Amino acid sequence: xxxxxxxxxxxxxxxxxxxxxxxxxxxxxxxxxxxxxxxxxxxxxxxxxxxxxxxxxxxxxxxxxxxxxxxxxxxxxxxxxxxxxxxxxxxxxxxxxxxxxxxxxxxxxxxxxxxxxxxxxx
Amino acid sequence: xxxxxxxxxxxxxxxxxxxxxxxxxxxxxxxxxxxxxxxxxxxxxxxxxxxxxxxxxxxxxxxxxxxxxxxxxxxxxxxxxxxxxxxxxxxxxxxxxxxxxxxxxxxxxxxxxxxxxxxxxxxxxxxxxxxxxxxxxxxxxxxxxxxxxxxxxxxxxxxxxxxxxxxxxxxxxxxxxxxxxxxxxxxxxxxxxx
Amino acid sequence: xxxxxxxxxxxxxxxxxxxxxxxxxxxxxxxxxxxxxxxxxxxxxxxxxxxxxxxxxxxxxxxxxxxxxxxxxxxxxxxxxxxxxxxxxxxxxxxxxxxxxxxxxxxxxxxxxxxxxxxxxxxxxxxxxxxxxxxxxxxxxxxxxxxxxxxxxxxxxxxxxxxxxxxxxxxxxxxxxxxxxxxxxxxxxxxxxxxxxxxxxxxxxxxxxxxxxxxxxxxxxxxxxxxxxxxxxxxxxxxxxxxxxxxxxxxxxxxxxxxxxxxxxxxxxxxxxxxxxxxxxxxxxxxxxxxxxx
Numbered sequence: 141x142x143x144x145x146x147x148x149x150x151x152x153x154x155x156x157x158x159x160x161x162x163x164x165x166x167x168x169x170x171x172x173x174x175x176x177x178x179x180x181x182x183x184x185x186x187x188x189x190x191x192x193x194x195x196x197x198x199x200x201x202x203x204x205x206x207x208x209x210x211x212x213x214x215x216x217x218x219x220x221x222x223x224x225x226x227x228x229x230x231x232x233x234x235x236x237x238x239x240x241x242x243x244x245x246x247x248x249x250x251x252x253x254x255x256x257x258x259x260x261x262x
Numbered sequence: 263x264x265x266x267x268x269x270x271x272x273x274x275x276x277x278x279x280x281x282x283x284x285x286x287x288x289x290x291x292x293x294x295x296x297x298x299x300x301x302x303x304x305x306x307x308x309x310x311x312x313x314x315x316x317x318x319x320x321x322x323x324x325x326x327x328x329x330x331x332x333x334x335x336x337x338x339x340x341x342x343x344x345x346x347x348x349x350x351x352x353x354x355x356x357x358x359x360x361x362x363x364x365x366x367x368x369x370x371x372x373x374x375x376x377x378x379x380x381x382x383x384x385x386x387x388x389x390x391x392x393x394x395x396x397x398x399x400x401x402x403x404x405x406x407x408x409x410x411x412x413x414x415x416x417x418x419x420x421x422x423x424x425x426x427x428x429x430x431x432x433x434x435x436x437x438x439x440x441x442x443x444x445x446x447x448x449x450x451x452x453x454x455x456x
Numbered sequence: 457x458x459x460x461x462x463x464x465x466x467x468x469x470x471x472x473x474x475x476x477x478x479x480x481x482x483x484x485x486x487x488x489x490x491x492x493x494x495x496x497x498x499x500x501x502x503x504x505x506x507x508x509x510x511x512x513x514x515x516x517x518x519x520x521x522x523x524x525x526x527x528x529x530x531x532x533x534x535x536x537x538x539x540x541x542x543x544x545x546x547x548x549x550x551x552x553x554x555x556x557x558x559x560x561x562x563x564x565x566x567x568x569x570x571x572x573x574x575x576x577x578x579x580x581x582x583x584x585x586x587x588x589x590x591x592x593x594x595x596x597x598x599x600x601x602x603x604x605x606x607x608x609x610x611x612x613x614x615x616x617x618x619x620x621x622x623x624x625x626x627x628x629x630x631x632x633x634x635x636x637x638x639x640x641x642x643x644x645x646x647x648x649x650x651x652x653x654x655x656x657x658x659x660x661x662x663x664x665x666x667x668x669x670x671x672x673x674x675x676x677x678x679x680x681x682x683x684x685x686x687x688x689x690x691x692x693x694x695x696x697x698x699x700x701x702x703x704x705x706x707x708x709x710x711x712x713x714x715x716x717x718x719x720x721x722x723x724x725x726x727x728x729x730x731x732x733x734x735x736x737x738x739x740x741x742x743x744x745x746x747x748x749x750x
Contacts, residue, residue, distance in 0.1 A: 178640060181633055181636070181637070182633035182637045185629070185657060186657050187487065187656075187657050188636055189661070189675055189676055189677060190657075193677055335508055336542045336559070338507065338508045339506060339507075339508060339531060340559035340560065341528070341529050341531035341532045341559075342531075
């Protein structure tokens with residue numbers, strides 16, 4: 141796990157985001173336990189309450205479940221739902237790009253071309 | 263000189279204790295002069311001086327305890343501190359009684375010989391037994407310097423007198439009673455102070 | 457959430473200072489910081505909780521059931537560490553080991569010497585160097601080595617971070633986290649500090665004290681969210697004066713501190729608001745307490 145200590149994004153968000161990513165791309169599979177909150181706090185040199193908050197956030201999103209006395213276990217993920225979620229993310233970003241394009245008078249076709257160019261460059 | 267005076271003033275209670283010690287020593291020397299040889303007098307004076315040097319070496323401990331900054335926080339953070347403390351007091355009483363018994367025996371055996379045998383014997387016991395254990399006793403504030411004085415007085419005075427067994431038993435009982443009273447006094451202080 | 461310590465109506469009276477009445481709970485399995493200025497009563501509170509001094513009034517419940525700290529081995533489970541004067545100055549590291557062995561069954565001598573070496577304060581069996589000859593920082597390190605060498609469930613440390621250099625303070629924070637991880641929710645730390653910035657990333661729960669009273673307490677994230685920092689133009693500050701608890705007025709920009717409930721009102725007035733971090737919260741809350749007092 142990576143953590144930027146001077147980042148504007150709070151530590152707990154960084155942890156939650158990375159774990160979420162690992163769960164969604166299948167690195168952490170259903171039934172696996174997340175590292176213990178106090179162990180992770182020690183490794184990341186942050187307070188226990190910070191890791192706890194990150195885990196609680198994942199709980200609220202339904203990605204993990206708290207098991208009394210055992211820690212946090214990864215829930216089985218619905219692949220269709222993950223796809224849906226990702227699609228929404230793509231939509232959001234494209235909308236943002238379109239908004240920006242409009243402010244400098246780019247047409248939709250020009251944006252499409254730009255996407256093709258960018259894809260080729262990659 | 264001014265620095266010396268200042269340091270003495272800062273440690274005035276310790277200084278007071280030294281004065282008491284010197285008075286005790288002087289009393290003893292007076293006893294010695296009243297019928298003992300010059301050699302014996304020198305011997306006993308050396309003992310008093312040794313005692314004083316030892317006290318001076320311990321002055322840091324004096325200072326701390328008199329300023330109530332000793333180990334009492336540590337001591338009170340222990341479980342069953344009171345029980346341990348009581349045990350230590352019992353041990354002190356036993357120690358006092360044993361010391362007196364030793365002095366008595368030595369006094370009887372070596373009496374009228376060239377050197378009163380109880381003095382060197384007491385010194386050996388004092389430095390071998392009391393000094394190392396005083397570190398533990400130092401856990402208990404107030405008590406350390408009181409016992410130091412009591413022991414010193416006992417060691418210095420007893421050989422100088424023509425002691426009777428009854429007096430020894432009486433002193434042992436008195437020391438025991440003083441210790442119990444001291445214990446109650448210290449306990450009361452702890453319960454109300456700080 | 458379980459509490460390792462629950463204090464109710466705790467009062468300790470001195471001639472010149474009175475603590476409390478204090479009501480507080482220390483959550484089990486976390487690190488709690490007791491924050492306040494010098495003379496706020498942090499030491500008195502810790503001493504009263506640990507049975508170093510007897511309370512004048514009130515009661516404390518330990519580990520959920522014990523109400524008398526002298527009962528059984530309760531003190532064995534608590535690792536108390538005073539800010540200063542824990543051991544006589546004439547003692548050496550060896551004496552400290554012996555005294556702890558005498559006083560506590562859960563003291564591990566090998567662990568003590570290991571920690572002494574790790575902290576760079578003394579080599580094994582050091583009998584020569586007395587505490588008198590050590591620096592303030594080294595004395596604290598030695599005391600910490602002694603307390604971490606014991607098997608405890610609750611650490612109560614008075615100002616453990618002061619007088620330590622940044623490197624050692626970082627090591628201390630690491631030691632805290634290790635202790636909490638070892639306990640896996642069963643071991644708790646309570647420490648006092650007047651400089652929270654140094655210890656912020658080992659603080660889960662905070663208790664703020666001012667003039668012998670607890671003025672605020674809670675888990676750090678919840679606690680910070682109860683308040684907001686405000687910034688805005690001088691002219692707008694005249695309008696929102698009533699909503700602010702504390703304010704700093706300068707020529708160009710003004711700063712303020714308010715309860716989170718006021719957030720919408722403050723934003724509507726044209727100021728910007730944000731959630732404070734623990735250090736900012738402490739400073740403003742203590743200033744507010746001072747303001748109320750004068």
